[in-house]
Amino acid sequence: MAHESAVVRAxxxxxxxxxxxxxxxxxxxxxxxxxxxxxxRVDAEDVVHDVFVALPEALGRYREDGRFDAWLTRITxxxxxxxxxxxxxxxxxxxxxxxxxxxxxxxxxxRTVESLLARLPEEQRAVxxxxxxxxxxxxxxxxxxxxxxxxxxxxxxxALKALRAMTRDR
Numbered sequence: 001m002a003h004e005s006a007v008v009r010a011x012x013x014x015x016x017x018x019x020x021x022x023x024x025x026x027x028x029x030x031x032x033x034x035x036x037x038x039x040x041r042v043d044a045e046d047v048v049h050d051v052f053v054a055l056p057e058a059l060g061r062y063r064e065d066g067r068f069d070a071w072l073t074r075i076t077x078x079x080x081x082x083x084x085x086x087x088x089x090x091x092x093x094x095x096x097x098x099x100x101x102x103x104x105x106x107x108x109x110x111r112t113v114e115s116l117l118a119r120l121p122e123e124q125r126a127v128x129x130x131x132x133x134x135x136x137x138x139x140x141x142x143x144x145x146x147x148x149x150x151x152x153x154x155x156x157x158x159a160l161k162a163l164r165a166m167t168r169d170r
Contacts, residue, residue, distance in 0.1 A: 027052070051079050
């Protein structure tokens with residue numbers, strides 16, 4: 001989009017208003033993505049904050065030959081995964097929207113989803129969040145995580161098999 005290109009160029013030049021506009025446009029989506037990957041809203045907020053603090057410098061490396069939102073998402077996912085690997089703190093309940101349920105049911109669903117995802121290996125959890133929750137293709141997941149698309153498919157299938165086994169055990 002032509003307007004976003006102008007905003008990106010202004011943010012690259014250090015325009016705080018342009019950076020704020022990029023945050024308003026992309027921040028909420030990136031926050032939801034990170035919450036799914038990291039399991040806590042606090043960690044997700046930290047990652048999105050870190051991404052946007054470093055964004056003016058990172059924009060110096062952005063070549064406008066692809067979609068900006070895809071580029072920004074890849075940076076955010078990589079930052080979230082680095083944080084996940086670096087910290088092994090106690091995980092909290094992620095933000096999960098379960099429409100049509102009362103608050104008590106939503107809380108139970110949050111705990112169940114968090115519990116199941118937390119039991120998956122990190123590599124499988126990342127693929128499940130990106131594929132099942134965010135709707136990414138295996139090719140996009142592979143490019144972002146630095147793996148082949150078929151490796152993403154294998155991890156996804158293994159994760160689904162593990163999740164099915166976990167739900168049978170409940």
